[in-house]
Amino acid sequence: MRRLTRAEARAQTRERLLDAAAEVFARKGYGAASVELIAESAGFSVGAVYSNFSGKEQLFSELMSQRAAGRVEAIVAAMGTAREQGEDPLAVLGRMLVAAADKDIETAALQTEFWLHAVRNPQTMDILARGTDRTLAMLRDVLAQLLEDHGVDRSVTPESFAVVVLALYQGLVRQRRTDPGRVSEDLFGQALAWQIAGMPKATDRASRK
Template sequence: MSDEQSRPRRLTRAETKARTRALLLEAAAQVFARKGYAGASVDDIAETAGFSTGALYSNFKNKDELFIELLSSRSTSRLSEAVALVSGQFDSAEGTQEAMSRYLVEVADNEMDFAALQAEFWLYAIRRPEFRESLAAQFCTYRDDLAAVLAERAKSRGRAVDAPFDHVATVLLTLFQGLARLRRTDPELVPDDLYGEAAHWLFVGLGASFEAPGKKD
């Protein structure tokens, strides 16, 4: 192998910039989780990432912009993973429920820093009406994706297709968030299979409601 072939490929300018942004976001997650939004400074974040503050400001206008992008990327990742999980083609409803429970346990037990970030995100959003609207719109995107998946699965199984799947999706996503938060407080309060069981209860009740004799149109 020649010396030229053995040398690592030099990153393009765009790749370097993307890598720098990713490292800054990862450092910001650590600092915000440890110190909170108010206590974190751009100096702390830049130093943790191994860059100068100039590098930070060349990628983000200010701490607010960095925080918002971090919130968007982390929330989008978790919600998209949840939707993908329910979209998975498991052999049975029980298989989906078991997978949902495993995912909740994985998130709750291994992402304590993310729990602190979620609290900071919520406090940040609740104090800024304009940001709440953006956060709600983001949630609705994933709620609608999940609702579409649920409707399609119901149709393929010959179940009621006029159920309020947007409401069901809202409950499933927020139930996940709430149970994950509670499990981080005390794992014994949220057994490993509780989320899947709760989802089962929800769908049993939904089925009974829409399949009961004499149901009004």
């Protein structure tokens, strides 16, 4: 068997620690989980955790970023398929919102715990911000295509639109979980369509010249 390089071994250790963290967070909740429990579950020393992550906060942030990346990748793929098949990509987003809201409640509870922890420990907010930055970066490309498809003027940046879309998504997911009757499968897509309809169009600027 080929011996792993140092980089490969480090990557493998990080993945084992993240897998263990996911299990411990799910079982104990964010507050009760500890670096010691995570290290024990992974079969490593506490030192191995700290040589790969700054602490429990970064472990959690990396986990949430991985899951967010998976969701965004699924969204990008689904919207691409919808575009190819002549279907409305915004309707696809609506269905995916409902699917996200109706499952994985455990992850939502953990995210809420971490948010409260970050509010009470402001230095942790930077870790949360970096994780969100990665999600926004992935959203930016698919939203740039959406803006282009609808002829939106370049004064509306994909970066700003991504922030609004993420906030709307998170808010509607929470409302759906509070009362499923409030948020239909179509509402998220409709809300994005309303936003896009009110945006300045490239043709409007050209006509004023």
